Amino acid sequence: MNGTMSNPNVLIVDDERNMCELIETDLRLRGINSRWCLSAADAVEALHQENFDVVLTDVKMPGTTGLQLCRQFTETRPDVPVIVMTAFGTLETAITAMRAGAYDFITKPIEMDLLAITLRRAIEHRQLSEQVRLLNASSDDIGAFGEMIGKSPAMVKLYEQLQRVAQSDAAVLICGESGTGKELVARSIHANSRRSEQPFVAVNCGALSETLLESELFGHVKGAFTDARSERRGLFLEANGGTLLLDEMGEMPMPMQVKLLRTLEERSVRPVGSDKDIPFDVRVLTATNRDLETSVAEGRFREDLFYRINVIGIQLPPLRARGTDTLRLAEHFLKQFARSERKSVDGFAEGVAEKLLAYSWPGNIRELRNVIERAVALTRYDKITIEDLPEKISNFSAGTLFIGGLDPSELVPMEEIERRYINHVLEAVGGNQTQAARILGLDRKTIYRKLKQDT
Numbered sequence: 001m002n003g004t005m006s007n008p009n010v011l012i013v014d015d016e017r018n019m020c021e022l023i024e025t026d027l028r029l030r031g032i033n034s035r036w037c038l039s040a041a042d043a044v045e046a047l048h049q050e051n052f053d054v055v056l057t058d059v060k061m062p063g064t065t066g067l068q069l070c071r072q073f074t075e076t077r078p079d080v081p082v083i084v085m086t087a088f089g090t091l092e093t094a095i096t097a098m099r100a101g102a103y104d105f106i107t108k109p110i111e112m113d114l115l116a117i118t119l120r121r122a123i124e125h126r127q128l129s130e131q132v133r134l135l136n137a138s139s140d141d142i143g144a145f146g147e148m149i150g151k152s153p154a155m156v157k158l159y160e161q162l163q164r165v166a167q168s169d170a171a172v173l174i175c176g177e178s179g180t181g182k183e184l185v186a187r188s189i190h191a192n193s194r195r196s197e198q199p200f201v202a203v204n205c206g207a208l209s210e211t212l213l214e215s216e217l218f219g220h221v222k223g224a225f226t227d228a229r230s231e232r233r234g235l236f237l238e239a240n241g242g243t244l245l246l247d248e249m250g251e252m253p254m255p256m257q258v259k260l261l262r263t264l265e266e267r268s269v270r271p272v273g274s275d276k277d278i279p280f281d282v283r284v285l286t287a288t289n290r291d292l293e294t295s296v297a298e299g300r301f302r303e304d305l306f307y308r309i310n311v312i313g314i315q316l317p318p319l320r321a322r323g324t325d326t327l328r329l330a331e332h333f334l335k336q337f338a339r340s341e342r343k344s345v346d347g348f349a350e351g352v353a354e355k356l357l358a359y360s361w362p363g364n365i366r367e368l369r370n371v372i373e374r375a376v377a378l379t380r381y382d383k384i385t386i387e388d389l390p391e392k393i394s395n396f397s398a399g400t401l402f403i404g405g406l407d408p409s410e411l412v413p414m415e416e417i418e419r420r421y422i423n424h425v426l427e428a429v430g431g432n433q434t435q436a437a438r439i440l441g442l443d444r445k446t447i448y449r450k451l452k453q454d455t
Contacts, residue, residue, distance in 0.1 A: 008123045009050070012036040013043040013057035013069065014085070023056070026112045032119065040064035040072075047073070052080060054122040056115075059086040059097070067100045074101030081122040085110065128353055146188030148181070149332055150325035154317035161314060166192035171264075171309050173249070174287040176316030179366030182287040183247060185316060190243040195283060198242030201235050206251030213256055218263070220272035236269045236280045243283045249309065250290030250301065261305045284309065319361040319368060326356050329365060333372040334384065345376055349383040359396045360420065422447060 010027060012034055014020050020036035027034045035050065037043040040063060043055070055073060057066040064072075070082045081103030097105045103122050106115055145159040165172055166189050174182045183202060190200045208216060219234025235244060246252075252260070263269055264284065268277040286309045295301035319326060330348070338345045348356075361367055375388040386394050425436045426447075433444045440447065 008032050008053045008119075010034040010119060011043060011046055011050075011052040011055045013040065013055065013061070013066065015039065015058065015061045019058075023110070023112075023115070027116070027119075030116050032116070040066075040069045043069060044072070047077060047080070053126050054103075054119055055080055055082045056119065057082060057084060059084055067096060067102075070097065070100040070102050079126065081126050083118055083122055125354075128357070146184075146191050148184060148188055149328055150322055151328065152317075152322040152325045154322055155325060158314070158316070162189060163192070165189055165312055165314065167194075168312070169193075169283050170311040171283075172285045172312045172314060173292070173310040174285065174314045174316065175292075176287075176289060177318050177364055178289045179364030180316040180318060181365050182289075182316060183245065185314065186243070186245040186247075186285045186287060189285065190283075193243070193283070195242045199239050200243050200245070201239040202245040202247055203235055204247045205256075206248035210253040210256050213252070214259065215272050217260070218269045218271050221274045232271070234269060234271060236263065236282055237278060239282045240280050241282075243285060246284065246286045246309075248288060249286040250288040250292055250295055254300070254302070257302045257305050261302065261308060264305075264308050319364045324357070326361070326368065327353055329368055330356055330372055333369050334376065337373050337376040341376055343376060343379075344382055345379060345384065347383045349381070349385040351386050352384055352389065355386060355389060355393055355396065359393045419450065422450060 010032055012020050012023050014023075014036070015038050017038060020038070024034045024036055035046060035052075037046055040057075040061060043057070046052075047055070055069075057069055059066040066084050066086075070084060073080060073082050078101075082101065084097040084100075084102045084105040085108055086097070086105060087108040103125065104118055106118055145162050148155070148159070162185065172186075172189065174185050176182050186202070187200060190196060203213075203216060205213060215232065215234070217235050219232045219237060222231050246260075266277065267281075268279045270277050292301050292306055292310070296303045296306050319329075334345065334347070356368075363370070371390060371393065372384075374390070375384045379385065379388045422436070422440065425439050426433070433447060437444050437447055442450075
């Protein structure tokens with residue numbers, strides 16, 4: 001039987017039958033499968049026959065002791081954590097157990113609630129370690145579309161959509177939080193389209209003033225303005241035959257929106273200072289981290305332009321909704337920066353993967369990349385340790401209400417603050433949704449919906 005988070009499997013080893021039966025009964029009521037053995041020899045045979053998530057063994061047994069069994073399992077099955085039970089809860093016993101390779105130890109008489117918590121933690125550790133092992137054994141794990149990385153359900157769904165989008169010439173609006181990889185998606189669409197041999201050109205509409213953006217996009221003739229000492233073709237013509245990405249579309253000034261709409265509708269550009277229109281053949285992709293529909297409703301974005309650029313809409317998932325893709329990306333960045341820094345760093349030390357998965361990544365992939373680059377630069381070892389991570393990640397827990405400092409890249413959307421606070425309240429009331437709903441002033445269905453949309 002394969003152990004899973006929903007149906008974990010524990011091997012109990014104790015020479016006292018009554019103790020084995022007591023633990024087995026309690027674990028069964030908690031939804032944890034178990035099998036028990038009265039000797040170390042039987043336990044070794046059981047581990048060869050069946051797949052267990054964790055071994056729970058007594059220290060004092062006739063013949064082979066629990067500590068000896070622990071050493072043996074550490075050598076033959078290092079992937080299975082061992083928890084040692086002892087009636088002698090001294091520091092010396094604990095140290096001896098840890099030196100023997102034990103994951104943890106628990107004292108007799110056993111508190112069953114504490115045992116269940118310890119087992120759950122060991123089970124999660126084992127399954128996360130297996131995920132990391134599979135990631136380490138894989139290649140750079142390039143995804144199913146271009147150079148995008150990830151195998152989560154959210155990304156598989158995105159790849160399927162992008163495969164269809166790439167074959168079309170329709171305008172695409174790529175939406176997603178800052179740092180989710182909108183330009184990479186645009187480049188991947190271009191690379192998989194019939195225009196792939198032609199230019200891909202990108203411009204950040206929020207980084208230029210209205211005058212500079214107009215000249216950048218449409219070009220200008222000599223003498224059109226003070227610094228126009230020569231003619232400039234403009235990015236629409238530079239991208240002719242290929243693809244033009246208008247990034248940060250939500251930042252475009254309203255007067256430029258009018259000019260852009262005319263350009264898209266007529267499929268021609270008029271350079272600044274010219275009275276002639278020049279036709280072009282360009283596929284236009286746009287990207288934004290803003291809610292353009294809200295901007296339209298508030299009068300900050302033209303409705304007609306919105307419908308012109310949003311023929312096909314693509315919503316990129318935030319990193320926190322992509323599960324173990326976080327580890328895939330972290331492995332990719334680790335290899336990349338280890339090469340560039342010429343350092344022999346080849347993986348993550350114990351506990352790092354848990355921290356990376358627990359953190360909510362408000363800055364998404366860009367933030368993760370920055371964190372791994374920093375860790376590779378700072379580490380003194382051949383693996384990234386928890387100490388190499390920023391404090392906001394190494395000290396992060398699900399109930400942490402960190403919302404960012406003064407660095408704009410660390411600031412998070414309001415819905416992320418809401419999600420964290422709901423989780424914080426739920427943790428404080430022990431998961432009691434009725435009590436949480438009363439504190440939050442929401443009904444239970446609303447709480448479930450708000451948490452569900454981020455998973």
